[in-house]
Amino acid sequence: MSKSVFIVDDSPTVRKLLSLTLKFRGYNVIGAANGKDAWGILQKDKFDIAVIDIIMPIMDGMELLSKIKDDDRINSIPIIILVAEGDEKSIRKGKELGADSYLVKPFQPDELLAKVESLLKTGEKLYDNR
C-alpha cells in the first residue's frame, strides 16, 4: 500500500512541486495551505510522514509542529520542515520542537525524495546529516 504524505505550504507552486514529485514516485499526497487547515486535517486523517513549511499565514509551521509533537495520537509522524536559506534559527528551533529533518528552500525534487524515502525506510533522524 502506498505511503501517505501530508504537505503543508502556503505557496500553490511549492505544493504542486511537492505533490507531483511525490505522486510520480507512487505516494498518496494530501495538502494544506496553512497550519490551521493542516491541524484540522490531522485530526481526521492519518499520514506516514509530513512536510511542513515554516513561514505560513494564520498558523505558522513552528506552531503546527509544536501542536503535533504535543499530541500523543500523532506525535510519531516523522516531520520534515522547509526552511529558508540561511535561517539557522528556524533549523535549531525545529530540531528543539521535534522535527526529524529539514530541507532548505528552494530544494530540488531529488533532495525531497531522498529525505522522505530515508525517513520512511529507516526512521533515521537526518537532522545532523547536513
Add this chain to the structure above:
Amino acid sequence: MKNSPRKTFGTVEAISKIKISPERLRYWETRGVVKPKYKKCGTRKFRRYSEDDIYRAILVKMLVDDEKYSLAGAKRKLMEDVH
C-alpha cells in the same frame, strides 16, 4: 513568525538554484514559464527572479527532463489545480 520580505534572485543565483543553463532559462522566459522583473541599473536592465519563478522552473525541469513532458504539456500541468 512574521513573513520575511519577498526575496528575488539574479540570473546567476537563479540558474544555480534551478540547475539549468542561462540559455534554457532565457528560452523558458520567452515561453512564459518564468516571468522575471527587470531592474534598471544605469543604462542596463537586469532580470530578478521571484521564488515562485524558481519553483516553477524546478517543476517544469522535473516534468520535462524526468517525466518526459513536452514544454507545452509541462506548462499545462503548472496551470492545473493542486491540493
